[in-house]
Amino acid sequence: MTAVFLGIPTAPRGVGHLRGDESFPDAARNSLQNGQLRANLGHATSTIRGKRAAVVGEVADWAELREAGRAIKAATMARLDEHLIALEEQVTARGGTVHWARDANEANAIVTRLVQATGTDEVVKVKSMATQEIGLNEALEAAGIAAHETDLAELIVQLGEDKPSHILVPAIHKNRAEIREIFLRTMPGVDPELTDEPRHLAMAARAHLRERFLRARVAISGANFAVAETGTLAVVESEGNGRMCLTLPQTLITVMGIEKVVPTWRDLEVFLQLLPRSSTGERMNPYTSLWAGVTPGDGPQEFHLVLVDNGRTAVLADEVGREALHCIRCSACLNVCPVYERAGGHAYGSVYPGPIGAVLSPQLTGVQDNASLPYASSLCGACYDVCPVAIDIPSILVHLRAEHVEAQTRTTPEAVAFRALSKAMSSPRLWRLAQRAAGLGRFLARGRPTLPAALPPPASKWTRTRDLPTPPAETFTQAWAREHGG
Amino acid sequence: MTAREDILGRIRTALGPDRRVPAEISRDYRLTDDRSPDDLLDVLTDRLEDYKATVVRCGPADVAPTMARALRTALGEHAPADVVVAPGVPAAWRPDGAVEDDGRPAVDLAAYAAAVAGVSVAIAETGTLVLDGSALSGRRALSLLPDCLVCVVEAHQVVSGVPEGLARLDPTAPLTMISGPSATSDIELQRVEGVHGPRTLVVVLVA
Secondary structure (H helix, E strand, O other): OOHHHHOOOOOOOOOOOOOOOOOHHHHHHHHHOOHHHHHHHHHHHHHHHHHHHHHHHOOOOHHHHHHHHHHHHHHHHHOHHHHHHHHHHHHHHOOEEEEEEOOHHHHHHHHHHHHHHHOOOEEEEOOOHHHHHOOHHHHHHHOOOEEEEOOHHHHHHHHOOOOOOOOOOOOOOOOHHHHHHHHHHHOOOOOOOOOOOHHHHHHHHHHHHHHHHHHOOEEEEOOOEEEOOOOEEEEEEOOOHHHHHHHOOOEEEEEEEHHHEEOOHHHHHHHHHHHHHHHOOOOOOOEEEEEEOOEOOEOOOEEEEEEEOOOHHHHHOOOOHHHHHHOOOOOHHHHHOHHHHHHOHHHHOOOOOHHHHHHHHHHHHOHHHHOOHHHOOOOOOHHHHHOOOOOOHHHHHHHHHHHHHHHOOOOOHHHHHHHHHHHHHOOHHHHHHHHHHHOOHHHHHOOOOEOOOOOOOOHHHHHOOOOOEOOOOOOHHHHHHHHHOO | OOHHHHHHHHHHHHHOOOOOOOOOOOOOOOOOOOOOHHHHHHHHHHHHHHOOOEEEEEOHHHHHHHHHHHHHHHHOOOOHHHEEEOOOOOHHHOOOOOEEOOOOOHHHHHHOOEEEEEOOEEEOOOOEEEEOOOOOOOOOOOOOOOOEEEEEEEHHHEEOOHHHHHHOOOOOOOEEEEOOOOEEOOOOOOOEEOOOOOOEEEEEEEO
8 A cells, every 4th residue: 555545645846845956876976086085985884884883793682672662663563643632732742832834834933933933033053864854943033033053063054155965964975174174164262273173162062052042032953862661752862962952941832743752761771771772882872861841940941843744644555664653763774874975874865874865865755756766776685684673675676666666657668678588587498598598698798707788778777786797607407408308 | 644643654564463462571680789798899999990981989977078178179278158069958968158050041150160969870880870850969950061970879879780770760850871971982983081061970889
């Protein structure tokens, strides 16, 4: 059963950041030519892979935690409506206000209205995938409200007028020298002697943002988890920028995808073990803030929770694809993906890059709008192995490829070729003929192990990106017949 | 139709008439630990030091002098009134001349060099201290704005793992889980301690 058939809308076009300007292969071709980008990504992803492997390796019950994480998410989705209603009830009972947004446009309008009601024209922001997805900063800017990103990597991206390229570390594509250059160019009053030592760069960010935190009246955050039975929201972070935003302003607006709800308080005992080790490769992240509604005398006295659909219910309608909604945004799958490591996050065109992005973005937008992403994978399965909630990303990729092929109305040369192959493979006589014909490829190969890449079009579309092995001198059936007197 | 009804309706449509609700979640992971309390203190110390926090141990009668020494190491020579304590911190723990948080505007707490707070629970396995917004832990801004945070942990507050820790907490309290000084991995995924939160974390372990 698909969302289209059921009439459930996907994320609308013209707002937010789920669609790229070009297809993955075109964008990847450009980024592959950027040697600096490849060096930066190779260095960063290998560092984090090592750290993650070490801290996951020391947890004796990792497999059990992973299975519990998967099961909790599956159980959550099966009763998503009930959990959201319970969450709303709890948040409201503790002094918060819950808003529902069908899509990015509605969510942006709600947040803009809430900020305007406070009379301020600037907000501080905690890093949040949901607000990036819906293009909230652009919407606020259009309404004359300045949104200051406070996470270090988000700040680097915002100051550099760049785009995020990683879920956890949006500026992973920049190295320390490039970050120093951005700070020197864009930070008012920055020390001109600033070095590219990471500690000094972090101190520059601290100085730059300190005064903004102290004067901020409104903060906007995302949420890692929201507990239905207690109304507790959770934000997991490292730098303390999150705590500043969640604690100091008078008004807090939290924007959250509806799939982030978990049923019980106890469920956090699983996710707070799985997430930090998978994400930054730490036993625990430096700061986790948990709050329920409003606490008199401590923190924001006005709290709004915006629940966003924006295509998530369309994903939920797909029995195979809905597992993508289990994602806890750790980014472990990005860090192990050979395709991500080489192509980089920008090539995916969406705020959700890497393997999880390749299954999530096309489902949120409808596969026709991100048709190249399900193919942006070699199906090696490393993403599935590291996923802390065991999302079977390779199977969803294959599922989406099938959906894309079935939606084709024009017959492609590839489809014709596979139809012919299917016919040949269903008939022993035709198959033997085909094998004999394939043997001719040995002449083209001239003794090399693979055929030349430069076959004439349309075959070149295939061979440009794939090595076609030279056919063997003898097929398996011929060898069998020779040795066993067939 | 409101957005709320619309979204709930979409969810019901997406899940269809016969939902497959999975069986009970099997929680086969570790819920408790058979290590001795002394071993847990060692694990907690090891984890905290790994995060570049400073851990000092002392007996129940020596908290104030131990803390004074730790503050001198962390801050250098400083005025006694540069230190602010949460209102519920016992008198016996308070460094001489420290100021009690009197509920002034939260941003004013940034003027102090150090803050002193008690914790609600400490999780050994992950090196995590949990502050719960009580009088002992103080409000959230107290443990955030001064550049040096001193937390006093008593042995009976130390549990082995995350499940035991969360079971002791009130989910509706404003909770802050602290694992080391503030840090970032945003530059080349290399960890650097000290960004917006306190750059120095001192833990006084009372055992």
